[in-house]
Amino acid sequence: MDARPNILFIMADDHASKAISCYGHGINATPHIDRIAAGGVRLDHCYVTNSICTPSRASILTGTYNHVNAVMTLDDSLNNRLPNVAKHLRSHGYQTAIFGKWHLGEGAAHEPTGFDEWAVVPGQGEYHDPVFHHPKGARRHEGYATEIITDMSLDWLERRDTERPFFLMCHHKAPHRSWEYHPKYEHLHAEDIELPPTFNDDYRNRAAGAAAAKMRIADDMTYLDLGLVQPEGGHEVGEPYQDSRKLPPFARALRLIDRRTGEGYSFEDERAYNHFKFQRYMKRYLRTIASIDESVGRMLDYLDAQGLAENTLVIYTSDQGFFLGEHGWFDKRYMYEESFQMPFVARHPRSIPAGSICTDMASNVDFAPTFLDLAGVPVPSYMQGNSLLPILRGQSPAGWQQYAYHRYWMHRDVFHNTYAHYGIRSHRYKLIYWYNQDYGLPGTRPGGEPPAWELFDCEKDPLELMNVHADPAYADVVKEMTQALEAKMREIGDDPAH
Numbered sequence: 001m002d003a004r005p006n007i008l009f010i011m012a013d014d015h016a017s018k019a020i021s022c023y024g025h026g027i028n029a030t031p032h033i034d035r036i037a038a039g040g041v042r043l044d045h046c047y048v049t050n051s052i053c054t055p056s057r058a059s060i061l062t063g064t065y066n067h068v069n070a071v072m073t074l075d076d077s078l079n080n081r082l083p084n085v086a087k088h089l090r091s092h093g094y095q096t097a098i099f100g101k102w103h104l105g106e107g108a109a110h111e112p113t114g115f116d117e118w119a120v121v122p123g124q125g126e127y128h129d130p131v132f133h134h135p136k137g138a139r140r141h142e143g144y145a146t147e148i149i150t151d152m153s154l155d156w157l158e159r160r161d162t163e164r165p166f167f168l169m170c171h172h173k174a175p176h177r178s179w180e181y182h183p184k185y186e187h188l189h190a191e192d193i194e195l196p197p198t199f200n201d202d203y204r205n206r207a208a209g210a211a212a213a214k215m216r217i218a219d220d221m222t223y224l225d226l227g228l229v230q231p232e233g234g235h236e237v238g239e240p241y242q243d244s245r246k247l248p249p250f251a252r253a254l255r256l257i258d259r260r261t262g263e264g265y266s267f268e269d270e271r272a273y274n275h276f277k278f279q280r281y282m283k284r285y286l287r288t289i290a291s292i293d294e295s296v297g298r299m300l301d302y303l304d305a306q307g308l309a310e311n312t313l314v315i316y317t318s319d320q321g322f323f324l325g326e327h328g329w330f331d332k333r334y335m336y337e338e339s340f341q342m343p344f345v346a347r348h349p350r351s352i353p354a355g356s357i358c359t360d361m362a363s364n365v366d367f368a369p370t371f372l373d374l375a376g377v378p379v380p381s382y383m384q385g386n387s388l389l390p391i392l393r394g395q396s397p398a399g400w401q402q403y404a405y406h407r408y409w410m411h412r413d414v415f416h417n418t419y420a421h422y423g424i425r426s427h428r429y430k431l432i433y434w435y436n437q438d439y440g441l442p443g444t445r446p447g448g449e450p451p452a453w454e455l456f457d458c459e460k461d462p463l464e465l466m467n468v469h470a471d472p473a474y475a476d477v478v479k480e481m482t483q484a485l486e487a488k489m490r491e492i493g494d495d496p497a498h
Contacts, residue, residue, distance in 0.1 A: 002093060004165045005348060005369050005374050006312040008299065009367075011060075011169070013101055013176040013316035014332065015052060017343035019289055027193055027324075028286045032297030033086065033316050033345060040314075040347030041356035041392050042481040047404035047425065048320040051078040051332045051339045053176075056364055061104075063383030065405070067494045072409040077105025082114045083380065085368035086114030089167045092377045095160055100145075100171035101150040106133070111190055112481070119144070119152055123172045126290075127180035144182045145173045146288070150295035154302055163391040167371065174288040175322075177224050177330075181287030183260075184423050189283045198463050200280065200308055205466050207452040209419035215323070215331035217281055218274040225330075226280045228256045228265075228452070278325055278339075285324070311347040313338055313374055315367075326463075334417040334496055335406045335432050336464050340359030352392050360391040361401050361427070384492055401427055405488050411437060419449065424485040428463070430456045435496065456479065 018025040022034040022042055050058050050066050058064075058071035061084040066072045069082065086096045093377050095116050102112060102120035106186060111133065112118040118131045130145045141148050144394055203211035214220045237341050256265045267273040297324040303309040320338045323329035332339040342364060346352060365385035372379045373387035379451055404425045411420035421433035430452040455469040455478055470473045489496065 001163050002165050003311070004094075004376060005350070006096040006165050006308060007094075007371055007374065008091075008303070008312055009167075009371075010171045010172070010299065010316045011298060012172045012174060012289075012316075012318045013290070014320070015175055015289065015343060016322040016323040016324050016338060016369070017341055018202065018324055018338070019175075019286060019322075020343050020345075022082075023343065023346065027282075028289060028430065029461070030289065030293040030296075032293045032300060035300055036314055036316050037345040037355075039349060039350040039354050041358050041394075043344040043358050043360075043362055043391075044344075045359055045404070045407065046342045046343050046360050047340050047361070049363055049365055049406060050408055051320040051406065052221045052408065053319050057102075057104055057303060059365050060319075060367050063365055063379075063385045065365060065384055065492050065494060066131045066407065066409075068382075068384065068492075070106065073260050074410065074413075075375060076357055077110040080110055080113040082423065083382070084114050085109070085371050086169075086382065088114075088316070088372055089375055090114055090116065090460055092375065094165050094375060096167045097156045098169040098171065099116075099156070100149040100169075101173050102171070102262075102312075103301075111135075112306075117156055120171075121173060124176060126325065127178075129175065130173070134412045143421075144291065145184070146291040146295050149173070152297055153299065157302060157306075165373075172196045174198075175285050178222075178226070178227075179281070179284035179288050181284060182291050184285040185290045186285050192279055194288075195275070195278060196277050196325045198327050198465065199325050203327070203466070207419075207432070207454050208449055209334075209421065209434050209436075210327070210336075210420060212417050213329065213334070214417040215279050215333075216328045216413065217325060217330055217485055218328060221277055221281065221330065225257045227284065229259055234463065243412045248337075281330060282324060291482070310349045313346065313371075315344070317342055317344045317367075319364075331335070331416060333408055333410070333416060333419060334475045335423050335425075336429070337406070337458070338429075340404075340406060346392055348392075351389075353394055354396055355391075358391050359393070359427070360385075360396050361404050362388055362391065363401075403484055403488055403490065404484075406495065422485075422489075422494075423454075424481060424488055425458075426481070426484070428457065428459050429477055430458055430470075431478075431485055432456075433485070453478075 014333050020033050021030045022037040025085045048056050054074050055071050058078050060071045062069045068220040090096045098115050099119050119134050127145050129142050131140050136374045179390045320332050322332050323338050326338045366388050367383045369379045369383050369389040373389050407422035419434050419436050421434045434448045434452045453469045454467045456464045
């Protein structure tokens, strides 16, 4: 029997670390995800190279930055002829599978390769009775997406060859927008959730990109997002709220109805309306996470029951972070911390000390090299990340990476108006360059705003409210961080002009 470790990689979509209870923010309970951290390690400085679904997934599979794997925007697809971590593991004896969200393109040139078995949702997929693409075609599965993906994963584990190690990627659709939770969690989070301190941010002392973004809970959510209809007319489900402007005088007569229960809502003023939307958003979001946590528990229980827990690396993460009302926003894309930081907990009882907290820098390009290193498979030279095994085991090597790099290309996309930017983060400082150009990439439109710099002192200003790039007291920091950014771009081969 092959005694090499198994690898179970569980990834959610848009799961902020603040919505995992072991991170200590207190807004919800995730006891089963916490089991992974309690039996292993929690990473506090794991970052995404590009805070959007498709590019992040490409980096996780290939171990490369997006300018290398050519998946820079949501409009790009991964060429499945490229090498990836599953192909390397399979060629070295691992059995491999992926179930759930793929989001790296559709059709023969972009469907999953390197996997012995796969079933993935097209695009974002559906929460209820979702369609899955299989190697022999597409078919609809009855039920709730999170449970179906878990069922597929457990069924494959049950049928696997027990003489060989496995690599399983369980990719949940939830908690992606539009946050359609399982009815059994309808009454979860009955109490109101506290507004984040930056909910009413006015975006002063920041570059223009912060104020320009169209992802404000108050202005940019849709009826579909919140499971509502407005029968009195004006807008259909899925269209923007009328409050993309200031509420008109007839706001007191505005009436919204819950799509599922028929319950009606009306509002006294704009503040009450915005508070309602925040609460509605957060409760729907957290209820979808409750299903994920339950499913993680099912996976962990299976490993325990089969005697597999001791020699299986279990990872829970998300494809990026997410705004939960910070700065008034939902969504991601930005290099600001809530969007940039990925949750990451890992357990491998044979090698990772239980209950550890790691503050070393990590990135999603490091995931693939980590899997190969654990499996004893040579890490190919094209991969740009580093194996995380030393820091997961509490053995931070001398010279470990001190910076995390991020680049977002989708300049001023129609729906979110997020400006193109790149930057670098150290433990204390974050430098962002808003270059505000699209370079002709698909799905974008030309800029016109002048480039701008931001520097944040994350120790003194963890909420990232004060850009100190022009502050003379930080002149030496600006020089140091700019040089580090330029060095990182040379190291990974990212040309700022392309």
